[in-house]
Amino acid sequence: MTGYLLRRTGQSAVVLAGVSVIVFALVHLVPGDPVRLALGTRFDQATYDALLARSGLDQPLVQQFFGWAGRALTGDLGVSFRSGDPVTLLILERLPATVTLAFASLLVALLIAVPLGTVSALRPRTVVDRAATVFSQFGISVPDFWMGIVLILVFAGTLGWLPTGGYVPLGEDPLGWLQRLIMPAVVTGVVSGSVITRFVRSSVLEALGSDHVRTAEAKGLPRRQVLTWHVLRNALLPLVTVTGVQLAYLLSGVVVVEIVFAWPGLGQLALQSVQARDYPVLQGAILLFALVFLVINLLVDLLYTAIDPRIRR
Template identity: 85%
Template sequence: MTAYLLRRLGQTAVVLVGVSVLVFALVHLVPGDPVRLALGTRFSQESYDALRERSGLDQPLLVQYFTWAGRALTGDLGVSFRTGEPVTLLILERLPATLLLAGAAIVVALLIAVPLGTVSALRPRTLLDRAATVVSQAGISIPDFWMGIVFILLFAGTLGWLPTGGYVSPADDPAGFLQRLVMPAVVTGVVSGSVLTRFVRSSVLEARGADHVRTAEAKGLGTRVVLSWHVLRNALLPLVTVTGVQLAYLLSGVVVVEIVFSWPGLGQLALQAVQSRDYPVLQGAVLLFALTFLVVNLVVDLLYTRLDPRIRV
């Protein structure tokens, strides 16, 4: 187990270095001068040169990369061109909103996927199975921004039950926070839950046809015991991996949903950085996204080895 963990950590480090090089190169290929955007329409050549020098943009690209990467290892991701604030501070300010939205969305997704996918698999080729397939396919196909707009028109505009969007700290106003969390969490959770439903259904169908399940049924075990101990426990193992991928995706910021509901998360921060050519913020956000995917995948792999003894062997 220790050797496996060390090997995976080494692979994660190599991938992260490659991602950092790719991110740094792609960001600098984006057209536009971030210094001009930061200074506005009126500036002197002296102020322009001073900002370029202070930002390190007057150095060769190789020097810029190693300087940025070395500081990133210590948690220093630079300073925003647009606001002048430390990038690490900007990310930490947006991180709680993203964590809360992603956590709520994954709970909604699992509440949809596990029962719907299981019931669909236990009643294959029935009207219930076809209805579940249509619902999950619709959830995958409908754009999340359109669903968000419909939710706003219905629950905020017509019924007046919920606010149209925004964000308040749960510590300051728990009720207001929950009211603003419901719609973006449900919209995001429906999309992720539709994807997970397909995996749950196929996994349960595969587990029901396994030899050990047929043996358990032949021995006269009750249907509830067979389903809980022999079908669901094995069928839900692949769900761990898919849920981890969905969680990493949500933590990386659902940009469209955050914009529709004015949710100040990391996705919205990255989009603002792209629009303003804010190199440090964009590099820091994308590097955090990559690190999130790598860490979540590593945790899922380690958890999978604990859940499935065959992998350890």
């Protein structure tokens, strides 16, 4: 296990280095002068030259990259052109909102997908199965911004039960935190749940048709025991995989949903940095997204060994 962890850590480091090179190159290939854009109407040559030197953009690209990469290893991602704040601080300020929305959305998705996909597989070609198919098609096809706007019009505008958007930290106002979390979590949870439902259904169907399940049924084991220990446990591997991918996607920021609900997450921060050509913030955000995907993929692989001992061997 130790050797496996070391190999995966080394592979992740190589991937992260490659991502950093690509991100740095693509960001700097975008036409325009970010320093001039950041100054706006306050432009004067002395200020421009000082900010250019402070940001290191007056140096050769190779020197800029190695300087940025070296500082990033110590947690220093640079300073925002737009606000002048450290990029690490900006990301940490947005992180609680992103983590809250990601895990709440994943909880909603699993609460919908696991029961619906399992029952759909156990009763194929029935009303429940057709309902699961319609739900998965709905979640995948309907734009999340449209779903969010409809929820705002109904629950905030017409009924007045929930606020239209925004974010309140849990420690400041628990009730306000929950009220503002419900609608964005439902929207992103429905979208992710529609994807997970399909995987659950197909995994359970595949497990039901396997030889060891037929053997367990032939031995006269109770139906509940067969489903719990022989069907659902073997259907967990694909579920863990797709759940990990969905969690990494949610932790990377759901840009459209965050904009609709004025949710101050990392997705909105990344979009604002693109619009302002704020190189340091954009590079730091994308580097964090890549790291999130790598870490979650590693955790998913480690979970495999806990679920299926054959993989450990």
